[in-house]
């Protein structure tokens with residue numbers, strides 16, 4: 001897929017709360033953080049130093065998600081993984097010794113909205129305010145292509161606005177079934193599907209954007225034609241990439257990025273894991289508290 005990347009984007013990637021300590025924010029600063037996140041889709045706070053349990057507590061307190069802790073099963077403690085990187089509700093991304101992340105990395109390197117296992121959760125729509133906080137602790141020097149190590153993001157509200165009126169009208173009445181990545185499912189596990197309109201309305205700002213899931217999402221009507229459904233998805237996504245610049249977040253140790261999956265899609269970028277070490281912590285929450 002060819003596309004234009006920007007390291008500065010008019011909407012995503014704004015650095016906020018310079019020189020703050022995330023654990024000592026005032027109520028006003030927390031409101032500023034959330035308001036900016038809903039308006040921009042993706043914000044950055046730099047130079048942080050947190051343990052996994054501090055990140056978990058911050059995420060839970062800020063977004064008031066009581067289910068966070070249950071979302072990941074706590075794994076047996078691996079002696080190779082330092083204790084301060086471990087907490088329930090926080091995943092470790094990267095190539096830390098003792099961690100088997102291969103499958104997840106392969107999924108993460110494709111374009112997607114994160115929802116973890118959300119389609120399983122009753123009452124939650126695909127455009128629920130699912131916020132992911134990704135905290136870079138050790139950052140590889142380069143990606144496989146020699147560029148700086150980054151994660152790529154696309155703004156689906158901008159994408160919707162950049163389509164022609166005719167293209168928007170065509171999408172207006174279409175819906176897709178979403179399922180959590182089959183690659184993450186246990187053998188013989190039944191994967192539930194959740195139907196959601198492609199043109200999706202943001203729960204806070206009311207703006208229209210596109211909700212595409214990932215390339216395993218199935219256009220309604222193509223349930224028995226999965227190859228066609230995949231082709232439909234890729235053609236639509238290619239069109240979006242042609243009209244919408246991608247924001248490339250170049251990582252520095254200490255960066256925490258927050259993105260709102262109801263308006264932003266992303267893709268990780270592979271790096272040489274025999275040459276560089278990557279450690280990032282990740283917490284995903286459904287925001288019950290908007291301000």
Ligand SMILES: O=C(O)CCC(=O)C(=O)O
Nearest residue numbers: 108114151267268269282
């Ligand atoms: O590896 C990355 O930079 C992106 C990971 C990802 O997709 C996620 O944390 O949800």
Ligand SMILES: [Fe+2]
Nearest residue numbers: 108112113114
């Ligand atoms: Fe992801």
